[in-house]
Amino acid sequence: MLKVNDIIEKIGLDIRVSGDMYKHVTGCYISDLLSDVMAHSKDGELWITLQTHPNIVAVAVIKGLSCIVITNGRLPESDTVKKAESENITILTTPKTTFETAGLLYNLLRSE
Amino acid sequence: MMDSIVEGCFQLMGGDFTNAGTASSELKSTLSKLGVSQEVVRRAAIAAFEAEMNIIIHAVAGTMHYVVSSEEVRITLTDMGPGIQDIELAMQEGYSTAPDWVREMGWGAGMGLPNIKKNADKLKIDSVVGEGTTLEIVIYTRKN
Numbered sequence: 001m002l003k004v005n006d007i008i009e010k011i012g013l014d015i016r017v018s019g020d021m022y023k024h025v026t027g028c029y030i031s032d033l034l035s036d037v038m039a040h041s042k043d044g045e046l047w048i049t050l051q052t053h054p055n056i057v058a059v060a061v062i063k064g065l066s067c068i069v070i071t072n073g074r075l076p077e078s079d080t081v082k083k084a085e086s087e088n089i090t091i092l093t094t095p096k097t098t099f100e101t102a103g104l105l106y107n108l109l110r111s112e
Numbered sequence: 113m114m115d116s117i118v119e120g121c122f123q124l125m126g127g128d129f130t131n132a133g134t135a136s137s138e139l140k141s142t143l144s145k146l147g148v149s150q151e152v153v154r155r156a157a158i159a160a161f162e163a164e165m166n167i168i169i170h171a172v173a174g175t176m177h178y179v180v181s182s183e184e185v186r187i188t189l190t191d192m193g194p195g196i197q198d199i200e201l202a203m204q205e206g207y208s209t210a211p212d213w214v215r216e217m218g219w220g221a222g223m224g225l226p227n228i229k230k231n232a233d234k235l236k237i238d239s240v241v242g243e244g245t246t247l248e249i250v251i252y253t254r255k256n
Contacts, residue, residue: 055218
């Protein structure tokens with residue numbers, strides 16, 4: 001199974017916070033609605049979102065997500081970075097849209 | 113699994129979005145260290161976090177108290193808040209009284225209480241409008 005560092009290398013994502021890079025990526029969940037991620041994401045999934053505020057880290061910790069990918073060139077807020085560093089959560093960013101990022105990831109996860 | 117009872121308490125501040133989730137994350141790691149099964153840890157953390165968010169969104173302040181025994185994880189959240197006008201309505205998915213700016217953060221979709229119920233074996237809600245709300249969440253640690 002692919003790990004966070006494999007994904008970064010294969011689809012080219014920028015590292016904003018380096019957490020556990022060896023965590024297995026079991027799948028992907030996409031939503032900007034944190035309540036929805038709380039209800040429907042699964043352990044080990046990579047989470048693609050446009051949200052940049054600190055609560056995304058809390059959601060990732062509670063749900064055991066493998067990492068957070070922020071799309072469309074958005075950057076995590078400084079409080080978000082601090083929280084992710086203390087909680088050991090990886091935050092990645094990309095200038096690509098959510099659609100493009102998801103497409104690349106879909107092909108990559110399907111090919112495994 | 114331990115024989116003794118472990119308990120603890122966290123203070124929660126209404127409006128403190130920056131530290132939202134700190135109590136539930138600590139509870140999650142405490143339960144893991146106690147050797148509670150992963151599935152129970154997962155359900156307890158989700159239920160606790162949803163309830164913690166509700167206090168941060170709606171209340172002035174509150175507490176999260178937990179008791180872990182060999183039988184169950186019991187989490188009690190008490191707040192000084194607006195109270196819930198209609199509990200049956202609040203339990204319906206999609207119903208929310210959260211303000212717009214909270215919704216823009218991705219909260220307030222009316223999914224919190226239903227998600228707590230989904231993850232709990234027992235959920236009791238006591239609320240007095242204008243005074244506050246108490247939630248009692250119980251998750252059994254043993255499969256029946």
